[in-house]
Amino acid sequence: QxxxxxxxxxxxxxxxxxxxxxxxxxxxxxxxxxxxxxxxxxxxxxxxxSPTEVLSQIFSHCLPQIPKLDRLQLPSKLTAPMLLTRICRQWREVAVGTPNLW
Structure with missing residues (x-):
């Protein structure tokens, strides 16, 4: 035992x-x-x-290279600029407020 x-x-x-x-x-x-x-x-x-202007410039360099004929397509949520709007509130505000992204 x-x-x-x-x-x-x-x-x-x-x-x-x-x-x-x-x-x-x-x-x-x-x-x-x-x-x-x-x-x-x-x-x-x-x-x-980073100041809004700097983020705007950075964001503009994130845009995918799209041929001119395809620019009328809706942006993908997986690429800039749509992706940038999903990171945080500040990035969304900057991206939405940056006309050359759209």
């Missing part, structure tokens, strides 16, 4: 060790994700502070 209990305890310890290892892996993954988010925030933050 004692051997069975010791065996059960050993099995439980193995399970707990596995859970601890998994927890460590999850913490590492979380830290990598948080680090990535912080990096992206640092990269994007200057864009939030």
């Amino acid at each position: 004692l051997d069975k209990v010791l065996h059960d305890i050993s099995g439980l310890q193995t399970v707990m060790d596995g859970i601890h290892t998994l927890q460590q892996q999850l913490v590492e993954q979380k830290n990598k994700i948080v680090e990535s988010i912080n990096l992206h925030k640092r990269l994007v933050s200057p864009l939030w502070r």
Whole structure:
């Protein structure tokens, strides 16, 4: 009977060790994700502070190259300028307020 209990305890310890290892892996993954988010925030933050005129100029360089015959087509929501309106409120206001994008 004692051997069975010791065996059960050993099995439980193995399970707990596995859970601890998994927890460590999850913490590492979380830290990598948080680090990535912080990096992206640092990269994007200057864009939030950019003047409207600068954003307008940047947006105009994002326009797809469309042959003159196809310019009457509706813009795709997956490309500029429609895509730019879906990023955030500020970008939407700038894009909508920039006539040469349309």
